[in-house]
Amino acid sequence: MPTITINNKAIQFEEGKTILEVARSEKIDIPTLCHNDALEPYGGCRLCIVEIMAGGPRGLKTSCTLKATDGLVVETDNERVRKSRRMTLELLLARCPNVPIIQTLARAHGVSSSRFSLDNEDCILCGQCVRVCKERMGVAAIGIFNRGAKKYVATPYQQLSEVCRSCGACASVCPTGCIDFTTFSEKTPVPLLSEWNVGTRRRKAISIAFEQAVPKTPVIDKNACVHLNTGACGICADSCVAKAINFDQQDEIESVKVGAIILATGFDPMDPTPLKEYGYGVYPNVFTNLEFERLSNATGPTGGKLLMRDADDRLKFTRPPESVAILHCIGSRDLNYHEYCSRTCCMYALKYAHLLKDKVGHQVQVYNFYIDMRCFGKGYEEFYRRIQSEGVRMIRGKAVRVTDRAQSEEEQGKLVVIAEDTLSQSLLRVPVEMVVLCTAMEPRKDAVDIARTFGISIGSDGFFLEEHPKLEPVSTATAGVFLAGACQGPKDIPDAVAQSKAAASMAQALISLGEVEVHPMVSHIDPDICIGCRVCIGLCAYGAIEFDTRRGISVVNDAVCKGCGSCAGYCPSGAAKIGHFTDKQIFAEVEGLLATGS
Amino acid sequence: MDENAYEPTIIAFLCNWCTFTAADLAGTSRLTYPSNVKIVRMMCSGMVDPKYVLKSFLEGADGVLIGGCWPGDCHYINGNMKARRRVALLHEVLERFGVEKERLWLRWVAASEGNMFAETVKEMTEQLKKMGPPSTKQRAIA
Numbered sequence: 001m002p003t004i005t006i007n008n009k010a011i012q013f014e015e016g017k018t019i020l021e022v023a024r025s026e027k028i029d030i031p032t033l034c035h036n037d038a039l040e041p042y043g044g045c046r047l048c049i050v051e052i053m054a055g056g057p058r059g060l061k062t063s064c065t066l067k068a069t070d071g072l073v074v075e076t077d078n079e080r081v082r083k084s085r086r087m088t089l090e091l092l093l094a095r096c097p098n099v100p101i102i103q104t105l106a107r108a109h110g111v112s113s114s115r116f117s118l119d120n121e122d123c124i125l126c127g128q129c130v131r132v133c134k135e136r137m138g139v140a141a142i143g144i145f146n147r148g149a150k151k152y153v154a155t156p157y158q159q160l161s162e163v164c165r166s167c168g169a170c171a172s173v174c175p176t177g178c179i180d181f182t183t184f185s186e187k188t189p190v191p192l193l194s195e196w197n198v199g200t201r202r203r204k205a206i207s208i209a210f211e212q213a214v215p216k217t218p219v220i221d222k223n224a225c226v227h228l229n230t231g232a233c234g235i236c237a238d239s240c241v242a243k244a245i246n247f248d249q250q251d252e253i254e255s256v257k258v259g260a261i262i263l264a265t266g267f268d269p270m271d272p273t274p275l276k277e278y279g280y281g282v283y284p285n286v287f288t289n290l291e292f293e294r295l296s297n298a299t300g301p302t303g304g305k306l307l308m309r310d311a312d313d314r315l316k317f318t319r320p321p322e323s324v325a326i327l328h329c330i331g332s333r334d335l336n337y338h339e340y341c342s343r344t345c346c347m348y349a350l351k352y353a354h355l356l357k358d359k360v361g362h363q364v365q366v367y368n369f370y371i372d373m374r375c376f377g378k379g380y381e382e383f384y385r386r387i388q389s390e391g392v393r394m395i396r397g398k399a400v401r402v403t404d405r406a407q408s409e410e411e412q413g414k415l416v417v418i419a420e421d422t423l424s425q426s427l428l429r430v431p432v433e434m435v436v437l438c439t440a441m442e443p444r445k446d447a448v449d450i451a452r453t454f455g456i457s458i459g460s461d462g463f464f465l466e467e468h469p470k471l472e473p474v475s476t477a478t479a480g481v482f483l484a485g486a487c488q489g490p491k492d493i494p495d496a497v498a499q500s501k502a503a504a505s506m507a508q509a510l511i512s513l514g515e516v517e518v519h520p521m522v523s524h525i526d527p528d529i530c531i532g533c534r535v536c537i538g539l540c541a542y543g544a545i546e547f548d549t550r551r552g553i554s555v556v557n558d559a560v561c562k563g564c565g566s567c568a569g570y571c572p573s574g575a576a577k578i579g580h581f582t583d584k585q586i587f588a589e590v591e592g593l594l595a596t597g598s
Numbered sequence: 599m600d601e602n603a604y605e606p607t608i609i610a611f612l613c614n615w616c617t618f619t620a621a622d623l624a625g626t627s628r629l630t631y632p633s634n635v636k637i638v639r640m641m642c643s644g645m646v647d648p649k650y651v652l653k654s655f656l657e658g659a660d661g662v663l664i665g666g667c668w669p670g671d672c673h674y675i676n677g678n679m680k681a682r683r684r685v686a687l688l689h690e691v692l693e694r695f696g697v698e699k700e701r702l703w704l705r706w707v708a709a710s711e712g713n714m715f716a717e718t719v720k721e722m723t724e725q726l727k728k729m730g731p732p733s734t735k736q737r738a739i740a
Contacts, residue, residue, distance in 0.1 A: 455675065457670075457671055457672065457673060457675070458670065458671070459671065460668060460671065460708065465671065469709065469710075477673050477674070477675075521641060541674055541675035541677070542674075542675075562674055563641055564641060564642040564644055564645060564673075564674030564677045565645025565677070566642070566645065566674065566677050566680050568645060568647065569644055569646055569647045569648075569680065569681075569684065570647075570680075578641065578645065581640065581641060581645060583649070583650075586647075586650055587650075587653055589638050590609060590638065590650065590653055590654050590657055590659075591657055593607075593609060593636040594607060594609070594636075594654070594657040594658050594659060
């Protein structure tokens with residue numbers, strides 16, 4: 001294997017690698033601004049200068065462009081190299097005195113000021129944006145124009161580009177973050193918003209859904225991925241050391257044979273946009289419960305800080321609020337939307353109040369507008385008392401409107417929550433800086449399709465219906481299908497955990513037994529009477545009746561029959577009968593009832 | 599109250615999963631409703647054979663109430679829809695037997711609607727009182 005000596009250390013290397021690559025593989029630091037592993041060597045920033053001492057043409061060379069050769073002796077950090085780098089940095093600092101990455105690099109190399117006349121540019125002309133656009137995206141929508149001191153990056157003629165796809169690759173490689181690619185394209189870029197963060201931050205076309213995702217594997221958004229749409233890019237595949245990226249993967253449907261199924265499809269948070277009176281989507285600082293939840297989360301867009309949105313950019317967060325209104329029952333307990341109570345809101349609203357007092361500080365004013373406080377669980381009432389003692393204001397009355405029309409000096413520039421305080425019977429106008437809407441928990445959008453797939457029922461509220469509200473809270477009308485969590489109705493975490501453990505036990509009990517108990521109240525078709533008209537087969541909602549072609553009669557499968565009696569209610573020959581509900585039994589019942597009646 | 603006042607008898611075929619449970623709830627909620635109603639538990643309203651209805655009228659019932667789940671809520675997917683079709687046909691047929699079709703009611707009452715069950719029974723009893731005995735019964739007496 002060929003050997004190179006870097007800083008008096010002999011290193012074996014693979015043919016074809018540059019000095020920079022070999023040095024980095026040995027953890028020898030060489031500063032550079034224009035090098036990017038995904039791009040061809042450029043040698044533009046001149047910071048990766050090293051000195052060739054022997055074994056080749058001597059002198060200062062850029063290590064990113066020079067291939068390592070056998071017997072080369074290189075020094076990366078001698079006085080001559082340092083002097084050259086200091087000069088380069090001084091020049092860069094003169095051009096871009098306010099760019100943090102230049103300031104940091106300069107400071108690290110002992111350059112504090114520049115002797116040259118200062119400019120005020122953001123772009124350091126590393127050319128990464130231009131190269132990524134041309135080399136990896138195959139578009140070349142931008143280029144470097146002019147020469148020397150007049151160089152700049154732009155689209156041809158500084159016109160909006162037809163070919164730019166506004167993929168954002170240029171902005172993502174820019175070391176100084178100075179590129180606004182919205183000025184390049186004719187197309188308006190559509191930001192990719194993180195679903196996990198309910199649209200409060202951006203994500204990339206390849207991303208890990210969330211920090212605790214299992215498996216913690218990145219997924220490619222096939223609608224947004226440049227490679228899957230145009231065949232270009234593919235940077236992720238090149239940079240993946242494990243070579244794990246496979247662009248040819250397709251969706252697969254796998255069949256699994258199981259003895260029990262637990263449905264735990266959860267709920268959808270209600271979109272409060274149709275409730276125009278609360279101004280969600282109109283006023284930037286009206287948040288939904290989940291958005292607030294993401295703000296307070298350490299892995300959220302603000303790293304756990306409770307901040308207000310910027311008035312112009314929904315993805316930018318500025319400063320903590322001084323006053324917050326938390327509006328309960330948005331879409332719940334409301335005849336126009338959902339009659340039911342979403343159960344969780346009272347308690348998480350109290351949690352939000354506590355988080356605000358805890359994270360923002362005691363001076364923050366928190367108002368809770370509620371219809372009734374439903375602190376029903378273990379320790380909940382005590383928590384409510386504690387929050388009240390923290391100075392959170394509880395106002396009994398549902399907020400009717402959020403507006404930004406000020407009627408007084410105090411309301412200027414704030415959101416005004418209008419509500420009736422039903423305890424003092426007065427109309428309130430409360431100016432606040434942030435509003436949190438505690439929106440309803442809704443059945444999943446496709447709950448009806450899921451219910452149809454599994455042959456279970458849906459209640460009037462749209463959630464899956466359990467077999468019996470008290471005695472069979474996790475079973476469904478279909479044997480072997482169980483419910484867990486909010487798909488059955490709004491519930492909080494303790495309730496969901498309790499129900500899912502119950503569902504797991506029910507499923508275990510069913511599958512570990514090895515045999516199935518069949519209800520005695522199932523249909524039976526008397527083979528001597530059946531005329532084989534097959535109407536019962538069409539009536540059976542469970543497909544439990546099959547036609548025996550040899551005998552010319554219909555036969556019930558006991559294990560599938562649920563005993564609804566649809567067949568017995570129709571059977572023209574009276575062959576189909578439900579156990580315990582035969583004609584004879586019903587007639588006797590009717591006769592008995594009417595004999596004693598009159 | 600007049601001891602000889604006409605008290606109609608209602609035979610109610612109630613679905614085990616909704617209206618029967620609602621009747622149970624009406625009881626446990628201490629709601630009062632007329633004792634004119636006699637309940638026959640069925641597994642599903644779709645199980646009610648037309649001949650059960652005819653038998654009830656023949657045996658001297660003044661009215662028949664079939665109680666099922668609300669459309670879309672049927673415990674057996676769509677048994678209540680089958681009941682609805684059967685009742686529509688029965689309404690056609692009953693007139694020919696000399697029974698007014700107003701004497702056969704089909705009502706959707708969910709398991710949680712105990713008060714609705716009580717209301718329905720009250721309402722039906724009132725109506726039957728106004729209507730008097732069915733003509734078949736009068737004929738039988740005469």
